[in-house]
Amino acid sequence: MRYPKEVVLKKGWEAIIRPLQKNDEALLRRFYEDIPEEDRWFMRHDVTDPAVIARWMEDIDKGKIFSIVALADDLIVGHASLHMRDFGSTRHIGRFRLMVLPQFRYIRLGTWLLLDLIQLAMDKGVSEVRSDFVVGIEEAAIEAAQKFDFFEKAILKDYVKDQRGNPHDLLIMVKRLHKQWGDF
Numbered sequence: 001m002r003y004p005k006e007v008v009l010k011k012g013w014e015a016i017i018r019p020l021q022k023n024d025e026a027l028l029r030r031f032y033e034d035i036p037e038e039d040r041w042f043m044r045h046d047v048t049d050p051a052v053i054a055r056w057m058e059d060i061d062k063g064k065i066f067s068i069v070a071l072a073d074d075l076i077v078g079h080a081s082l083h084m085r086d087f088g089s090t091r092h093i094g095r096f097r098l099m100v101l102p103q104f105r106y107i108r109l110g111t112w113l114l115l116d117l118i119q120l121a122m123d124k125g126v127s128e129v130r131s132d133f134v135v136g137i138e139e140a141a142i143e144a145a146q147k148f149d150f151f152e153k154a155i156l157k158d159y160v161k162d163q164r165g166n167p168h169d170l171l172i173m174v175k176r177l178h179k180q181w182g183d184f
């Protein structure tokens, strides 16, 4: 059984990684309230809207979105999700997002969450994972992805705008997943 997974962070801090559960709604809402607006701006949905979090809770167990959370002192300090499609030409691709509470950044939690998502994707039979990053802003995530052998697939020049209206490139990175030895 992979979960709950205890991870040791820098500074000797610890966290527990486990799947998001139905009764986590209040905790997850609180987590996103503590995420700075400049980070939330680049998400696909307005996570300060309780309906968005409520929808995520409904998606648990539906099979196409897998969310994991990291907890410290019974509070959510990190959230990561893997999104998959059940039909068509991009069925083999999983997409992910990561978010870590500012006080918990730069101590390896993002790396642990990413590692866990990659394992999840392999378990689900996904053969490629993709994530899009805002150049000049999501640099820590780009570095973490590079460490896991993600490579640049494309750059969309000046594709996204920050809150002040300044354009930024969007970097699309992918990683190919190999079948486990046991599958051969």
Ligand SMILES: CC(C)(COP(=O)(O)OP(=O)(O)OC[C@H]1O[C@@H](n2cnc3c(N)ncnc32)[C@H](O)[C@@H]1OP(=O)(O)O)[C@@H](O)C(=O)NCCC(=O)NCCS
Residues within 6 Å of the ligand: 039, 096, 097, 098, 099, 100, 101, 104, 105, 106, 107, 108, 109, 110, 111, 112, 131, 132, 133, 137, 138, 139, 140, 141, 143, 144, 147
């Ligand atoms: C991206 C994010 C999840 C990374 O989480 P994190 O817990 O800080 O990540 P880690 O501590 O594992 O660090 C990952 C890498 O970032 C880089 N990094 C670490 N500390 C850094 C610092 N002080 N300055 C710049 N880069 C740093 C390093 O390359 C590090 O890898 P290393 O520890 O092996 O050297 C977090 O910064 C975040 O939530 N950012 C806002 C949302 C976002 O950008 N999401 C990405 C979209 S998928």
